[in-house]
Amino acid sequence: AEVERIEAIFQQASANGVEGLEHLTGAQARALEPGLNAYAAILSPESGLFASHDYMLALQGEIEDAGGSVVISTPLERAEALPGGGFTITAGGEGGATLTTRLLVTAPGLQAQDVAARIAGYPAERIPEGHFGKGVYFRLTGKAPFERLIYPPPIPGALGTHYRKDLGGQAVFGPDLVYVETEDYSVDPAKAAEFEHYIRRFWPGLPEGALTPDYAGIRPKLHGKGEPQPDFQLRGREDHGMDGLLALFGIESPGLTSSLAIGEAVAERLTGD
Structure with missing residues (x-):
């Protein structure tokens, strides 16, 4: 059964364009890593460690170079759609702030359901259980x-x-x-x-x-114990009925390593670019 599961991973990874994958026998795997106990394995030479903090600092630098800002300790208290399009956002934290934006993307991880509930007019029945x-x-x-x-x-x-x-x-x-x-x-x-x-x-x-x-x-x-694991949820107008809003739910691992691809999908959904 475990060999069937890793074979399914091999097929999915190949379909996703992962390069250099190899099937290994147990003996071949032990030749690479002598202390390993394995009957069969997949070698993925393109896999490696991800320096997450360095990555986030690099993204912050690119955002700031483009004239944007990264603001922390500023929780969203409320968002409301404007009659002519866009949103007004009330943020908390030290000093607080009220912002107006044309587009709104929410991706707060563990607080995704709570944040969606703070958006006026977001249908409660369309917020997935977390x-x-x-x-x-x-x-x-x-x-x-x-x-x-x-x-x-x-x-x-x-x-x-x-x-x-x-x-x-x-x-x-x-x-x-x-x-x-x-x-x-x-x-x-x-x-x-x-x-x-x-x-x-x-x-x-x-x-x-x-x-x-x-x-x-x-x-x-987005799933409880014993339930099937769904994919990431990027919910737009077709789901909640609100223009200019994309709400992300269930962005767990590998959300960090796939974050650039997720960002591209978000931009395409909201702007068509």
Whole structure:
């Protein structure tokens, strides 16, 4: 069953234009990463680490060079469509502000449903139900065991616990998936035993007691436990009936790495460019 799942990934990745993919036998995979336990694998030489903070700083620089501004700590309190088109936006935070804009794009992740509800006239029945999917990570004490990213077959609703060697050369494992009701970013050290059991499926040589709690993240999911995972939702006039508004829901992983493509789709939907 796991071989069938990675074969489906291979076919989808090929259809999406991912280059250089190769099927590997278990022996071929172990020749590349001797500590790995694998029956079959896919080699993706184009995959790698993503320096997210550097990327965001680069985007901020491009926005500011084009005359735009990046403003933080300014929560949206209300938005209302204007009779002649566009929107008036009331923002909170220190000082607050009232803005007028021709187009409005909302992409606030975990707060997507709350923000949509703050837009006057947005139909409540068209706001999809949201769920908080929490995942935690553990860091390895000691030398990183693999040079490449190691991804076991995905679990239902998420990528599942995988391995990466971060930009500092340390090994990190995660995330798991637990649905939660509130934003809680704590990491329970007791989950190390659960992680050890899972990790030893693909790395039998994991030393006892070598994992330490690292960090947690929460993803804005549109599906609950046991439900099929939908794609990103970009909802425009045909959905909510409001000109000039595109509301994004469920932009979880890989929303960051696909953000430029999402931005292009948003621009095309709103302007046709």
